[in-house]
Amino acid sequence: MSDAAILCRFEAARSIVRDAADLAMAMRPPPGGPSGKQKSAQDWLTEADGAVEALISERIGALFPEDGFQGEEEGRTRTGRLRWVVDPIDGTSNYARGRSRWCVSLGLMDGDQPVAGIIQAPALHETYTAVRGHGAFLNGRPIKASPVTDTRSAMVEMGWSNKVPDGIYAAKMAAILELGAMPRSGGSGALALADVACGRLDGYLEMVINLWDVAAALVLLEETGARFSPFLRDGGLDRGITLLATAPGIATDLAVALAVPLD
Structure with missing residues (x-):
């Protein structure tokens, strides 16, 4: 897929993830004991997981109906060479207790190759973005891996x-x-x-x-x-x-x- 097509999708996805993060914040439980359904030991599912995934799926589908889509909650619901992969609430055990360390994660894959990604942690006021060949950023500033050698x-x-x-x-x-x-x-x-x-x-x-x-x-x-x-x-x-x-x-x-x- 062309670089221009990927960049076009990336810019649209940034807006979609912002709206999804706003929805997750609005639905976030207050601090306290865990809220939601416990699927297994320390594995939680909240109402927001489904709502956020549905929002992203619907918005992506409306803009790019030819693209595939895969979510943690619903699995693969559409197929295509370009495929969006979403974790609507990553860090649900934190989210379910009203903690701040959780995020909305949306990646774009061209075949089997990741080509773009957005990770937004609204409670931390941080957004990570990257497009293959165009660098990676935290809140718009370039980032790089640690220089530690020991x-x-x-x-x-x-x-x-x-x-x-x-x-x-x-x-x-x-x-x-x-x-x-x-x-x-x-x-x-x-x-x-x-x-x-x-x-x-x-x-x-x-x-x-x-x-x-x-x-x-x-x-x-x-x-x-x-x-x-x-x-x-x-x-x-x-x-x-x-x-x-x-x-x-x-x-x-x-x-x-x-x-x-x-x-």
Whole structure:
């Protein structure tokens, strides 16, 4: 697909994501105990998930009816060479408690290749954007991956999932600590990957993560010089698999310690 066609869609999508983020903010539960339906351990579904996804799907469909669409909640509802992939509320466990670390994530794929992404975290007043070959930005300012080269000064996040046995999680976290890195866990895979892209984090590991969580973030990582494991090549288009994203200066050390190959 031509660069012009992708840029046209990207500009339209920015407005759509803003409206979707406004809707999510309006529906956000107040601070307190979790609100919504619990699908499994620590896995929540709120009314906003469906409403935000429906808004994006309808607006994208009206503007670009020839494009495919895939959402976390409804799956693939339309097919096309260009495909939009949305996580309406990434970080739902945070959102359901009225916390601020969550986002609306929308990626555009040309075939199997991510070409544009928008991650908007309205409660944090932050928007990440990227188009392949055109750089990546946070609130309009260029970003790049961290320059850190020593794991003893690195900050590394690991996502938690009920799909990962406790022993594996503990072993990977122990490997991070053995490197001298400072561990973190924030509850939003898309925002963690965006943090690697802008240098707030030096690494992020998620043992089981899905395409809708990463479609927008992969473009950010690529445009900012971060390195990451071959998620798309190794099956991430169809199922949840492992993803490691890292600052280039500690990529080898982190990949070896965590036993996750990079590209």
